[in-house]
Amino acid sequence: MRAGDLYVAGTDRACPEDPVRLTFTAEDGLSNGLAEYLAQEEMGRAHGTWWSPDGSLVAYAEVDERHIPIYRIPHPGSDGPNGGAYEDHRYPFAGAANARVRLGVVQADGGDTVWMRFGPSGGEVAKEYLARVHWLPGGALAAEVVTREQKRLDLYRFDVTTGEGAVLHSETAEPWVRLHDDFRALGTIGELTGFCWSSERSGWRHLEVRNADGSFRHALTSGEWAVDKLEAVDEERGLVWFTAARDEATEKHLYRVSLDGGEVTRLTTDPGVHEVVCGRTLRAFVDTHSSLVRPPHLTLCSLEDGRALRTVYDRTDPRVSELELDPPELVRLPATDGTELNGLVFHRGDVEGRAGPGPLVVTVYGGPSVQLAQNSWRSTAMLRSQALARLGCTVIVADGRGSARRGLVFEAPIRHLTGHVEVDDQVAAVRWAVAEGLADPRRVAVNGWSYGGYMSLMCLSRAPDTFR
Numbered sequence: 091m092r093a094g095d096l097y098v099a100g101t102d103r104a105c106p107e108d109p110v111r112l113t114f115t116a117e118d119g120l121s122n123g124l125a126e127y128l129a130q131e132e133m134g135r136a137h138g139t140w141w142s143p144d145g146s147l148v149a150y151a152e153v154d155e156r157h158i159p160i161y162r163i164p165h166p167g168s169d170g171p172n173g174g175a176y177e178d179h180r181y182p183f184a185g186a187a188n189a190r191v192r193l194g195v196v197q198a199d200g201g202d203t204v205w206m207r208f209g210p211s212g213g214e215v216a217k218e219y220l221a222r223v224h225w226l227p228g229g230a231l232a233a234e235v236v237t238r239e240q241k242r243l244d245l246y247r248f249d250v251t252t253g254e255g256a257v258l259h260s261e262t263a264e265p266w267v268r269l270h271d272d273f274r275a276l277g278t279i280g281e282l283t284g285f286c287w288s289s290e291r292s293g294w295r296h297l298e299v300r301n302a303d304g305s306f307r308h309a310l311t312s313g314e315w316a317v318d319k320l321e322a323v324d325e326e327r328g329l330v331w332f333t334a335a336r337d338e339a340t341e342k343h344l345y346r347v348s349l350d351g352g353e354v355t356r357l358t359t360d361p362g363v364h365e366v367v368c369g370r371t372l373r374a375f376v377d378t379h380s381s382l383v384r385p386p387h388l389t390l391c392s393l394e395d396g397r398a399l400r401t402v403y404d405r406t407d408p409r410v411s412e413l414e415l416d417p418p419e420l421v422r423l424p425a426t427d428g429t430e431l432n433g434l435v436f437h438r439g440d441v442e443g444r445a446g447p448g449p450l451v452v453t454v455y456g457g458p459s460v461q462l463a464q465n466s467w468r469s470t471a472m473l474r475s476q477a478l479a480r481l482g483c484t485v486i487v488a489d490g491r492g493s494a495r496r497g498l499v500f501e502a503p504i505r506h507l508t509g510h511v512e513v514d515d516q517v518a519a520v521r522w523a524v525a526e527g528l529a530d531p532r533r534v535a536v537n538g539w540s541y542g543g544y545m546s547l548m549c550l551s552r553a554p555d556t557f558r
Contacts, residue, residue: 094121096139096150098198112148112196113203119156119180126153126189128182133221133236133269140223140231143279147195147250149223149231154190155180191220193233195250206248207255208235221269227277232258234273240266245273245304258304263290263498265505272297272320286310286323286330293499297332299349308351316497318342321375322368322393325349331357331368331375331393335495340420340432340465344375344396357396363466374399380467382417385410416479417470418487420463423522425491426514429500432463433519435528436475436485450529451478451485452520452549452557456512457541458501461494462487474537483535484528490515509548516549517556534558 091097092109094116099109113122122138129135129151138151161181168175182188192215194203208215221243222234231248233255243261248254261267272288282302288295295317297310310330311317318333321344328349333342336354343358344366358364362381369375375393380386388402418434425431438448453475455462463469470476475485489496490512492504503511516536523529536549536557549557 091121091123094124096123096148096196098148110198110200112198112200113150113152115152117156119158120152120154122152123150124153125151126155126191127179128188128219129221133219134271135221140225141198142225142229146198148198149193149195149225149250151220151223152192152194154192155182157187158182158189188219188238190215193220193223193231193248195231195253204250204253206231206233206246206250207253208246222271222273224273224275226275227282228280230282232273232275234269236267236269243267243269259287259300261289261291265502268295268498270295270319272317274320274323276323276325277302286320288317288320290498293502294497297330297347299351310347310349310351311354314497315339316495318495321366322372323349324372327372329372331366333364333366338465339496340461340463342464344377346393357391357393359396361465363464363468368393376402381465382420382467382470385467413473413476415470415476418472418475418485420465423488423519426518429491431488431490431515431519433486433488434463434469435487435523436472436479437528438482438484439480447484447524447527447530449483449533449535450520450523451475451483452516452534452536453485453487453542454490454512454516454536454538454545454549455540455542456490456492456516456538456545457508458492458504459494460541461489463489484523486519486523486528488516488519490519509544509552512545513548513552516545517553520556531556532558 096112097109116122125135125138140149158180160178163177165175193206196203218238219236221236224232226232231250233246235244241262244257245259246255247258270288274286275282276285277283284299284301287300288297294314296312297317297320299307301307315336321331321333323330330347330349333344342363343356344364346355346357360379362379365378367376373393375391377389377391378386387404389398390400390402391398418436421433421435422430423433478485492501492512520534524531534557536546538546
């Protein structure tokens with residue numbers, strides 16, 4: 091990428107050729123090969139180029155933001171003329187125009203771009219959101235497009251020589267369709283025979299296999315628990331690995347299931363949260379494991395049975411013992427409608443001259459895609475909560491309805507009603523703490539970041555009798 095246009099350069103230092111320029115249209119507000127703001131910030135797509143498996147073609151996003159007004163962000167307090175430094179961005183405000191995005195394919199050695207055509211009218215501009223792009227066996231291209239109201243996701247298949255596209259599969263759901271990274275193409279180099287996919291149609295994210303034409307073949311997982319991520323697929327051996335909250339919503343573990351479906355086998359055994367990276371040969375994985383009582387450590391493990399093969403990193407940082415962190419207690423408490431919520435309690439330390447229930451601080455996030463109450467070291471290392479507990483406050487963290495890893499049925503109540511159900515659940519957490527003798531109801535504070543900052547303000551405004 092140079093000045094908004096796309097180039098290809100050789101990786102061999104002995105190669106004397108200059109980089110090959112692939113696009114020639116960039117100007118202020120129009121770029122090639124970059125992800126637009128919404129894709130990066132809200133859809134988890136950080137890039138805008140996709141190499142074909144054989145390296146002969148490059149798919150790329152053309153982003154046209156010329157119609158979007160510039161929004162200036164000043165840097166208060168910085169040195170410089172006219173009051174200091176600033177940034178100018180073309181920012182798509184809610185309800186206003188978004189970037190116009192086209193998906194093109196060009197030869198890696200240069201040439202004319204073939205534009206992929208979306209929808210029944212065959213338009214080149216993805217009028218909604220271009221969320222994901224995948225190369226398929228046989229040389230076709232696939233793209234996932236989400237409507238602006240986020241209730242429908244279309245999986246397109248394109249002929250890269252003509253740009254003609256057809257919808258392979260459409261996913262619709264209430265109250266929304268959530269993006270994922272669980273697409274895996276199946277088949278030989280020359281032919282697509284099917285693909286792995288995940289869906290929340292049941293209210294819980296589960297894995298399934300679909301045929302090459304997009305029709306449903308069979309489910310891989312089911313039940314009232316949510317898959318976190320499809321980690322790997324070994325088509326030759328007929329095995330699929332995934333992480334999930336299958337046994338406990340406050341933990342994450344690695345599981346295996348046959349590509350034909352059937353019994354699910356858990357591979358990680360130690361309680362806590364396991365973040366995994368599977369090796370390319372699909373014989374081993376690196377497991378980053380932590381819990382409330384154990385900082386992260388890395389182990390190389392077998393993908394066959396989960397057994398440890400080698401310790402990669404397990405060194406204790408001396409600062410951990412110096413901080414004398416007390417792990418919080420994992421608790422369950424009832425929401426206003428009786429739904430069981432997961433929470434953490436940082437118990438107040440012994441403070442001289444103080445007896446009985448002390449002040450309570452509620453730490454909250456409360457919005458989609460985040461879970462704070464986990465059996466993980468991250469929960470123990472909430473240093474502000476640790477400090478407040480040491481100063482004589484009880485700190486409680488409650489993941490109310492709307493927060494992550496409890497399924498779509500748990501998150502859905504906040505749609506078009508943010509700041510209501512979530513506030514009710516934080517009030518319920520305070521009442522539980524008071525009933526347990528953990529808090530003085532006359533001294534309750536609330537704090538949070540991002541969505542939790544919004545939640546703090548909503549708690550103060552909607553429940554002033556609870557939050558002082």
